[in-house]
Amino acid sequence: MPRAHSATPATRLMIAASESDANLFWATQFLAPDPVVFIEHRGRRYLLLNDLEVDRGMKEAEVDKVLSYSEIEKKLSNKNGKKPVMSDVIAHVLKGLGAKELTVPATFPLSYALQLKKRKFKTVPKPDPFYEERVLKTAREKAAIKAALRHTGEAIQAAYRVLRESKIRGDRIYYRGEVLTSERLRGTINLHLMAQNCLGKHTIVAGGNQAVDPHCEGYGPLKPHQTIVMDVFPRSMDSQYFADMTRTVVKGKANEKIRKMWHTVKEAQEGAIRRVRAGVDGRDIHQWIQSYFEARGYKTGRVKGRMQGFFHGTGHGLGLDIHEAPRVSKVSEILKAGTVVTVEPGLYYQGIGGVRIEDVVYVKKGGCEVLSSCPKILEIP
Known part of the structure; x- marks a missing residue:
């Protein structure tokens, strides 16, 4: 040490x-x-x-x-x-x-x-x-975070498999003869993590309008043709380091509004990742995402008493704490080589649902290395 x-x-x-x-x-x-x-x-x-x-x-x-x-x-x-x-x-x-x-x-x-x-x-x-x-991660710490992320990606893919095997009947999704709920799909994720000696707490599996509240864990039956946000942030019991990854999927067919919003978030995340490098102000990356969303018609503000649009930070440091320095947000903070941060833009609107996509990157001189790996899929038929 x-x-x-x-x-x-x-x-x-x-x-x-x-x-x-x-x-x-x-x-x-x-x-x-x-x-x-x-x-x-x-x-x-x-x-x-x-x-x-x-x-x-x-x-x-x-x-x-x-x-x-x-x-x-x-x-x-x-x-x-x-x-x-x-x-x-x-x-x-x-x-x-x-x-x-x-x-x-x-x-x-x-x-x-x-x-x-x-x-x-x-x-x-x-x-x-x-x-x-x-704040600056050693090679050992980077490897520990990457290992936790690998298990997290596998857990999300286990959820993908459940959704693929599930059947749509009316406005419900059925898995092996029973209604698929947020609780049940969350259990699939957490049990997979536990088998890899990772502890998932407050794992988010939120569907439809529930996901408009970014920290809603999700509850009750999941519905077809609506967004399902899965935000998974376990701690490895082997290393004590955290992972953090989010994917958004639709079981069934995404309508045009969902499809456009999902691709906009994915493009914004990819653009943000391209901008991450040592010496860059995290606030500039955050403001770029805000401008990107605004230019495509996605406004942020209070509608009917609740916030909608993009109203959280772009990212945060990750390590022995789930949230640590540095931040990628409205606050000015210069990114340093050797830091590990999340990149997680999202859009949230009542009647459409929430879309958030999150990966973890290691900041380097001249760019960054993406440490997380899990397919980004919009529709699961």
Whole structure:
């Protein structure tokens, strides 16, 4: 794991469960379901673990030293005659290192900050990215994301197979004699992911007008001849890295409005991908897509009380978090070589439905590499 550069803070402190805190896992490569204490001081990394985790930490954690919480706790108890609280144990380690000012994540618990203040330590919150190095992906990280994307593409293709095998009867789709619902098709995707040790949570399978709300997970029977948006963003349990991919299909026959909208989104995505390269402002790519849609008659705004058109960002960084830096949106942000971002334009209109197509790219000098692979199909007969 790369070390922090000299320009970074002298001392960092995190108290969190690395299973759910990407910064802590990135810094230690150690998964813990309960909060642990991490200290980085002048380039050296320390992990403070309880008796349950200390032996495993010594074997697995990529840190310079694993410290036993109970040993320090016992030492302080013998010295002071009372059982210390966690902030006492942390203060003891920090004093031994000579640390005074602590850079902490913006989400650092206020209670610990106040307790450390009483012990003469200054905490300075730092917004994400807490580690700037996390934004630039190593070859290992790129490979981990690509592997998760491969499983995601296969899961979407498993959904394609279900739709191909399904039959249309009236305004319903039937799969093996039962009505095909968003829940059932989502189950197909998630079960395929689980078999590849990937965890799919909040997988979107939304049909028709449900998909006009981009984050609607979808529910109830899917209908033929309407768009079905499948947005799949699992986390690999092997690497802890996320994938993110979206495809939009129609079971049956797409009408002319759907067909035009689908091809417009596909063309916009392809044009955006061609524009991704190191040194480009993500805002310029986002604004290009907005202009592309506008020029083809797709207006964005509030209609009958709800937003319609293209009203979300074009993309976001991807890694140990599903959403991380950089953004490709209305906010200015220069893309750097080595970053991984999604490209996911979409159009959403009541009465037509939603269309979104999403892939993941690795930013390079002079262009980008598309990491995801899954056929883009409009109609499944």
